[in-house]
Amino acid sequence: MANKTELDSFLNFLQKIQLLSPEALEAIYSLCGLISIRKNQNLQEIGQRCRTIYFVKAGLARIFYLKDDNEVTEYFAFENDLIIRAESLFTGKPSMKAIQALENTVFIGIPAESLFSLFDTFPEIERLFRKIIEQAYVATVNRMEAIQFHPAEERYAQLMDEKPDLIRRISLKHIASYLGITQVSLSRIRAAIR
Template identity: 35%
Template sequence: MDKHIFCESPDFLSFVSSLSKLEEVASAAMKSKLYNRKYKKGELILEAGAVCKRIYFVKSGLVKTFFYADSREFIMRFFSEKNMFTVLDSFILQQPSTYSILAIEDCHLTCIDHNELETLSLDFHTIETFYRKLLALAAVNMMERIGSKLEEKAQIAYHKFLKENGALLQRISLADLASYLGITQVSLSRIRAIK
C-alpha cells in the first residue's frame, strides 16, 4: 500500500494484534474462522459485479485491485506479502464491487468471511476494535491515494512510488505501473529516461 499505513506482519493474527491486542480466547476464536486460499497468476480473486465477502492477508504473492473506465484499466493498489486487503465499500455494505482483484503472481492468502468477522466483533470487543481501526485506516489510505492522484504530477508520482514501493518494480509490469500512475506507457518511458 502507499506509505504502508497498514503495518506489515508475518501472519493474519499478528496483523490483527498490531491494531488491537487480542486476548487469548478472542485470538483462538478468530483463528478458528481463518482459512487459506491459493490463486494462480492471472486468476481473478474478485470480479467486478460480485460482492466482496472476505478480508484477505497475503502470505505470499502479489495482487492488484483495478477497474475499467472507457475500456482503460485503472489500478488502485498493489498488495504484497504481509499486507491485508479487501474492497472496502463492497465488503462493508455487502454490495457488488466496482473493482476487481487479480493475482499478479501465484498467491497464498489467509481469509476471513464478512459474516464471521461481524459475529466475532459482536462477541469480542478487541476484535471489534481491530475491525474499526482496519476500516478507518483503509478509508484514510484511500483518501490519501485519491488526493495524491488529483494533485501530483506524473514524475512526482513515479518517484514517490519508487521511494515507497520500489521493491515491487521487479514484480509488476510497466503497463501495470503506468495504469497505477494514471499515465500512458509512453509517458512512463519518458519519465524513466530522465536521470
C-alpha cells in the same frame, strides 16, 4: 481451515496493530482459510459481491476496474495487506472492481459476517478491524490526493520511495495505470530519473 503454523506471521501482524487476548486470537484463527490463486487469475470478478475479508499471505495482488475497455489499477496489496472491495462488502452491492493475483498468491480469507459476529464478544477484534479499515481509508485518500495535486513525476518518485520492490515485481503497464498515466509517460519519467 489453515493450521496455526501457516498463520503465525499473520496473527503476529494483527497483534502489532491491536493487542488481542488468546481467546480473541483463537476466534480469528478459527475463521481463517487459505486460498491459492495463480498469477493473473481473479480472486473476485467484476460484478461479484464481496463477502470475505482478504489479506495477502504470500505474493502480490491488485484491485482494478475497466474504463473505456482499459484496465485501471486502483490498489496493490503485498504480504499482510488487506484487500477487499469495501463498497461491496459494506453495502451488499456487486462490485465494479476485481481482485487479481499478479504473482502466484496465497490469500487468507475471513468470512465477513462471521467476523462481524465476534465484535460483541471480543471488543478488541472490533478495534483491530476498525484500525485496519482506517489505515486503508487513509491510504486511499492519500492516493486520490496524490493524483489530484501532484505531478506524475512526484507520484512515481513517492512510489519508488515507499515501495521500491514494486518496480521489480509489477509490470510497467500496471504501474502506469496505478499512477494515472500512460505507459509512454512512465517510460519518459523513468528515463529522466536515470
